[in-house]
Amino acid sequence: MITIIIAGGSGTRLWPLSTPDKPKQFLSIDATGKSLLRKTYERVREFSQATYVVTSAPIAEETKRQLPEIADNIVVEPARKGVANALYLGIRRLLRDGYSDDEPVFILWSDHLIRDTETFERTVKEAEAAVQGGAKLVQFGIIPTYPSNQLGYIKKGGNQHGSNVYAIESWKYQPDQETANGWFESGQYLWNAGYFVSTVQYIMGEIKRESPESYAEYQAIVEADEGEIEEVYTHQEGAILDHVLSEKMKGAHVVACTFDWIDIGNYQDLYAVSAHDADENTIRGMARVFNVNNSYIANMTSIPVAVIGLNNVAAVVTDEGIVVVDKSQSRSVGDVAKQIQTS
Numbered sequence: 001m002i003t004i005i006i007a008g009g010s011g012t013r014l015w016p017l018s019t020p021d022k023p024k025q026f027l028s029i030d031a032t033g034k035s036l037l038r039k040t041y042e043r044v045r046e047f048s049q050a051t052y053v054v055t056s057a058p059i060a061e062e063t064k065r066q067l068p069e070i071a072d073n074i075v076v077e078p079a080r081k082g083v084a085n086a087l088y089l090g091i092r093r094l095l096r097d098g099y100s101d102d103e104p105v106f107i108l109w110s111d112h113l114i115r116d117t118e119t120f121e122r123t124v125k126e127a128e129a130a131v132q133g134g135a136k137l138v139q140f141g142i143i144p145t146y147p148s149n150q151l152g153y154i155k156k157g158g159n160q161h162g163s164n165v166y167a168i169e170s171w172k173y174q175p176d177q178e179t180a181n182g183w184f185e186s187g188q189y190l191w192n193a194g195y196f197v198s199t200v201q202y203i204m205g206e207i208k209r210e211s212p213e214s215y216a217e218y219q220a221i222v223e224a225d226e227g228e229i230e231e232v233y234t235h236q237e238g239a240i241l242d243h244v245l246s247e248k249m250k251g252a253h254v255v256a257c258t259f260d261w262i263d264i265g266n267y268q269d270l271y272a273v274s275a276h277d278a279d280e281n282t283i284r285g286m287a288r289v290f291n292v293n294n295s296y297i298a299n300m301t302s303i304p305v306a307v308i309g310l311n312n313v314a315a316v317v318t319d320e321g322i323v324v325v326d327k328s329q330s331r332s333v334g335d336v337a338k339q340i341q342t343s
Contacts, residue, residue, distance in 0.1 A: 001128050001197070002103055003048040004090040005040055005289060006083060007055040007063060007109050007110035008338040012082060013265050015323035015337035020259040024264065025111040026066070029273060036264075037110045038066050043117050044106065047124060050099070053110070056080050078230040081202065082238035084214060085221065089233065091200050092222045101200040106126045108195040119259040124166070127197040127255045130165045134250030137198035137206075141178055141190025142261045150265065150331070154254050155183075164256045190254060193261055201238040206249050211247040213237075267314035267330035285317075296327070 009023030018024045025037040034042075040149040044051055050326035054075045055063045064071040075093045077086055088109065094099065106124060114120050128158065141154045151173060161317035172191070175183065183189040208215040217236045224232040264270050274282040281292055290308045300318040301306040307315050315324045321340065325333055 001048060001106055002094050002099055003044045003051045003106045003108070004087065004094070005037075005044070005051065005053045005108060005110050007037060007053050007059075007088055008077070008080060008083075008086060009059075009111060009267055011333075012337040012341070013334040014267065014270060015333055015340070016323060017300070017316055017317040019255050019320050020341065022062070023047050023059065023111070026059075028061060029113070029270065031275070035066055036113060037063065039114075040108070040110045040112070041067055041070070042072075043114060043120055044124075045106070045123055048106070049103075050094070050097070052090050052093055058082070068302065077233065079234045080238075081233065081236050085217060085236055085238050088221045089219045091204075092216075092229075094222075095200070095222065101204075101217070104131050104197055104199060105203075106142070106197045107194070110194075112193070112261060114259055114261055116259040117323060119257075122258050123255055123259060124197065128165060130160075130253060131199065133199050134251075135160070135253045136202050137164065137196055137249060139168070139252065139254045140193040140194050140257050141193035141254040142257045144189065144191055147177070147184035148191065149175055149177045149180045151263070153189045154192050155189050156254055156256065160253060165257075166256065167255050168252045181288075188257055191261075193257065194261075202251070210249075223231045265331075266333060267316075267325060268327040270328060271314065287315075294327075 007025055009025060011018040011023035014024055016029060026035050030037050041051065050073065051070055052073045052075055053063060053067060053070065054077065054079045060074065060076045064074050068075065075089055077089060077329040098270060127140070130138050139154060139184055141156065155169040155172060157169035160167050162206045172189065204215065209217065220232050220236065262269065262273055264273065271282055276282055278291065280294045281289060283289065284297070284298045287297045287299040287305045287307065290299060291309045292307050293311045295310060295312060296314040297307050298316045305317050312327050313324060314327055316322065323333060
């Protein structure tokens with residue numbers, strides 16, 4: 001099986017810890033000191049015949065620094081053109097390296113936290129076996145632990161191709177909270193992790209059938225000579241992968257995942273996965289706190305920082321900026337960061 005890790009990112013949701021030049025996958029959030037990117041690679045390297053990473057030009061050197069053993073397999077987007085085209089660029093490379101278009105390919109993101117690596121590997125192998133057994137494409141659906149209104153969902157149908165593999169009845173986008181509550185109670189809905197196992201032959205056959213414009217972009221990227229790929233890629237429109245791999249696919253399945261998948265999308269999520277002291281605080285760097293509880297405090301500079309008399313906040317100081325936010329409002333950080341970065 002070949003693995004393609006998508007490692008772009010705009011670095012807004014965890015600003016200023018995460019920035020366009022140092023997006024979330026480069027963050028280390030535990031005592032190992034390893035970044036999310038490094039952890040992702042280490043999760044897949046044992047069962048992958050080859051691993052490719054598709055990243056963007058501004059962060060290519062840092063990506064290579066963190067993954068020196070596969071530096072030659074790091075594919076760099078000349079410009080950011082969306083996840084679909086990033087995938088096409090990765091496919092271009094694996095085909096040029098001589099791999100077959102009917103080889104199982106595992107696609108995943110670089111910036112998710114998964115600590116149960118044993119169950120993760122077992123699930124990937126179950127998805128691969130299902131594809132080899134005729135399932136065509138197997139998406140990864142996380143069994144929900146709460147009724148999220150921030151994630152996409154997959155409604156599972158009948159059980160097929162293995163104990164945890166189901167036909168997909170429908171894809172669902174972010175619901176309102178009442179709907180999310182109902183879906184959670186039903187037990188029929190899974191969070192859409194955005195990972196999948198399939199083959200290039202199937203993926204591109206479905207895209208050709210349902211999205212000729214996107215397939216034309218794929219052809220242009222795959223067929224471009226080395227000397228012209230930058231110009232060809234830069235002039236593509238780009239596509240959202242969910243729009244070309246969606247309900248119209250024939251033969252799509254989902255594997256129900258029991259490993260601990262966490263998309264750290266805001267400071268409340270980051271606090272939840274971090275170690276806490278006796279006052280339920282996470283403190284990183286040179287920071288003094290007094291009468292503070294249930295908070296995430298990070299000072300990544302050499303200047304002293306003090307936080308006094310606050311509860312349930314994230315206070316982060318870096319050379320890029322400062323944010324102080326009630327953790328319950330931390331989903332708004334991305335919107336503010338975009339305004340700052342474009343002002």
